[in-house]
Amino acid sequence: MEKFYDSVYQLIVETSVNLPKDVRRAILRAKLRESAGTRAALSLATITKNIEMADDNISPICQDTGMPTFKIKTPVGTNQLVMKKEIYRAIEQATKDGKLRPNSVDSLTGANSGDNLGLGTPVIKFEQWEKDYIDVRLILKGGGCENKNIQYSLPCELEGLGRAGRDMDGIRKCVLHSVYQAQGQGCSAGVIGVGIGGDRTTGYELAKEQLFRSLDDVNPVEELRQLEEYILENANKLGIGTMGFGGETTLLGCKAGAIHRIPASFFVSVAYNCWAYRRLGVKITEATGEIQEWLYQEGDSPNFSERTAVQTEAGREVVLEAPITEEQIRSLKVGDVVKINGLMYTGRDAIHKYLSTNDSPIDLNGQIIYHCGPVMLKDEYGTWHVKAAGPTTSIREEPYQGDIMKKFGIRAVIGKGGMGPKTLAALEEHGGVYLNAIGGAAQYYAECIQGVEGVDLTQFGIPEAMWHLRVKDFTAVVTMDSHGNSLHKDINQSSLEKLAAFKEPVFS
16 A cells, blocks of 8 residues: 555645546536626636636645545455545645645634644545445535535425425425525535435435536436436526526536435435535555546546637726725726736635724725635745635625724725625725625636735634735626625525526426
8 A cells, every 4th residue: 555645645636626527518518608798708717717727737726625525435454544644644745735725723722733634624434345446536625615505404494485395396496495595605606416314414424425426427316317407407597607697507517315314304405516626536456555547537628718718898897906095996886897906915704803803914994805715835935925816705704894894994805705785785885895706716816916925814824814915917896886786686686586486396
């Protein structure tokens, strides 16, 4: 097993960097369905460009590399203790090399371990089997899509769909509702794994297990095959679209499994995954630990060249550079495309909580806050370099955002997925704007960053620190303006109306 460490390290890097071929094909189909010049087309053009850049740079497709989750099948007698030790070693090295973002945080103290190791991380699930080789599969599922996982207990009442009973129609309603409730916050267009039955724990485990399936496979259970095909077809009629901007594709795939349950409980569990659907696998020789074969790489890899150039015809184009005046902000409207030059500052969960009760380490009047936890590497001269820097889901900052903008004079916030009514009201009162960047496009945005000019509050860890970034042509779309308009609110309402069309029974 002397080569096992090298094989696992290679699997980690490839999973972070190289999107599987089945996912690439699904994204290309989505891209070709959209009309040129729309917000959805802009998003998909950015996404496909980002996929190609990750290949070229050998850097993470998305900065949020999630909680690495391994599913491993071993022949009887294989030393799983040794394998686990080598997996930990490979995770630690991949983090040092900037292929994984340090994401392991102590739940009690908030301290980041810095190496992606800690109690419960990474997740490693072992299973023995009769075959003579080791099957190792890895999924990197980011926090934005993880937060959109949902579990239903049947019977229940669902917004827009009415009563969901303990039957196939009830299951169907739950799965459609799961797509609706995710909106653009999970970096749609996404993929869902559905677990039917079990208890609360095994239901979620089954749902996540479905995400290890290929998008091209066919469910051998006829009822589940019909469910998967129905959901994929009809979820795309909700009009949520890529990034929640509206459009033709909201879902790239649906995979479902069912297990037995006890009479008192009927759970439908849904594991939502973003478009940056990073899961790969390898077959490994038991004796040497060498890779025999890569999994999920069957078929052709699509050429994204058609309409790969990022288009900005979706709206009026405006250039901003901080400090920004209230007058400039009031001139912006939902749909405008903004290009940012100059300085902006990252701020995520820890920063927002800190700023709610403390002074800022820098003057934020007229400035831009970017909801981003970048992947950073320091070179031998002590200079920081940005390896990946896409937006994080903004809704987590809803309790703080409006108050902080007014307190410090912040004029613009960049993130993904939109924010809620409290922030929208503050934007109108204060004169602020919310800019939606393309979720998962970590390489595309990293290229816009010309340098790191400083960092504050590093005690919160690299993803949560306040990084001072100098940018050029950093592109985002105005989705919440200072006039009370919100694209996210509008898409949510229109998709809810469309959801109601699916109330009537379909499966007998």
